[in-house]
Amino acid sequence: MPLVVAFAGFELSAASGAEKPAPVSPPPASELQALVKTTAAKVIPAVVNIASTVVVRDLALSDEGLPFGLIPGLPPRRQYGQGSGVIVSSDGYIITNNHVVADALDVDVLLADRRQFKGHVIATDPKTDVAVVKIQAASLPTVPWGDSSQLAVGEFVLAIGNPLGLNQTVTFGIVSAVGRADVGVADYEDFIQMDAPINPGNSGGALVNVRGELIGINTAIASTTGGSVGVGFAIPSNMARLVMQSLIKTGRVIRGFLGASTQDVTPLLGKLFKLPDVKGAIITDLMLKGSAMKAGLRRGDVVVRFDGKEVVDSGRLRNLIASVPIGSKHRLEIIRDGKPVHMDLVIQEAPLERVRRAPAVSRTELVGHPLGGLLVDDVSPSVARQLGLESATGVVVADVEDGSLAEAAGLIPGDLILEINHQPVTNLLAYQRLVEPIKPKDVTLLLINRQNTFLYVPIEGE
Secondary structure (H helix, E strand, O other): OOOOOOOOOEEEOOOOOOEEEOOOOOOOHHHHHHHHHHHHHHHHHHEEEEEEEEEEOOEEEOOOOOEEEEOOOOOOEEEEEEEEEEEOOOOOEEEEEHHHHOOOOEEEEEOOOOOEEEOEEEEEEOOOOEEEEEOOOOOOOOOOEOOHHHOOOOOEEEEEEOHHHOOOEEEEEEEEEEEEOOOOOOOOOOEEEEOOOOOOOOOOOEEEEOOOOEEEEEEEEOOOOOOOOOOEEEEEHHHHHHHHHHHHHHOOOOOEEOOEEEEEOOHHHHHHOOOOOOOOEEEEEEOOOOHHHHHOOOOOOEEEEEOOEEOOOHHHHHHHHHOOOOOOEEEEEEEEOOEEEEEEEEOEEOOOOOOEOOOOOOOHHHOOOOOOOEEEEEOOHHHHHHOOOOOOOOEEEEEEOOOOHHHHOOOOOOOEEEEEOOEEOOOHHHHHHHHOOOOOOOEEEEEEEEOOEEEEEEEEOO
16 A cells, blocks of 8 residues: 555534544655655665576678578677566575566575575566576575555655665655556566656566565666666566466466457457547457357457456457466456447466476486587577578587587587477477487487578587
């Protein structure tokens, strides 16, 4: 609840005897200051500095400034970054942002008491920009979870992190807005907007209320200068907690799925669909045997409420459905041909989504293995375009360890692995499945695509 809301009691009117509220007075500044100091002291020990190392490969640019391929002969280079994280369990689980640790070769975690640990990335979810890191430690200080659904605009908040490398920095402000979407940071957005100043390095840090409860993970800023201008965004704790629990329990994020494509309502569409206001999610297409089709939804229906909660736009509907258990039944209110209709929707699981993990093929575990020292990743369409590839099938070599058998065989970052021992490599899971049975002394034959030139590369084991 907002700290400024307080009631001193009532007084009687001498003229009528009727009760009227007494003037509301804000708490004394000294009380607020004491509360902020207490909260900061309680939370700071559980906010960590995360330093990550990634390998990048420079791309050649066209005259228009667009990437069209790797620069020949230019070796990969290491790039270092810093962010923040929040300890949420005493045995070392830390929540942070995906963009802080995505594709990291090394993760170092520095605690407030100056102890340093190697971090292991359990898994990350690019769709919400949430990641889970684990360190081997016990009896760590933690931040308790808060209920972000109870946040109100105007509520006091503290942002704690490591902006610009300045460890354990605390800033203070208010919640400026809730439910912000279309920010362009993640696929699933329901951001808390606040004016507590945050800067690069705050990503993954704690947003807490004045009771010291974690109500958000600081993620992004809106800025014309690259620095804070008083508009920051945090992933709400309820969303972040659900994602974290799913990543730890299953290694992936299990989300509810509508089984339909939707579109936001515009003023003109609102008139054409006979809607009472410019709100709702218009059904534009249905997946065969999906939840929406089974519930009886049709193209042109406009979903306006989900379990009584207002559906402002498509993003809001998607977030609501993604957060409920698979198989649960929910009440939809729709507008069909200008008339309200109610129906029940049983939630099905979303199609398998990619979850970034720490490399499943550990270099240390594969010493002497023909493919030891290789770091590979799935190929997204954007990566395929950057590498000048015609296909997004296979896995791309992100890094080759110096002195490894793969390096001796001539593999370089940017190579696309299409086959292993004549078996197709469609994605990272297929790669892992084919690599597992290979013995250290085996000869492994790869088919690769190097800038649209196809090559067989044999690698002899030791």
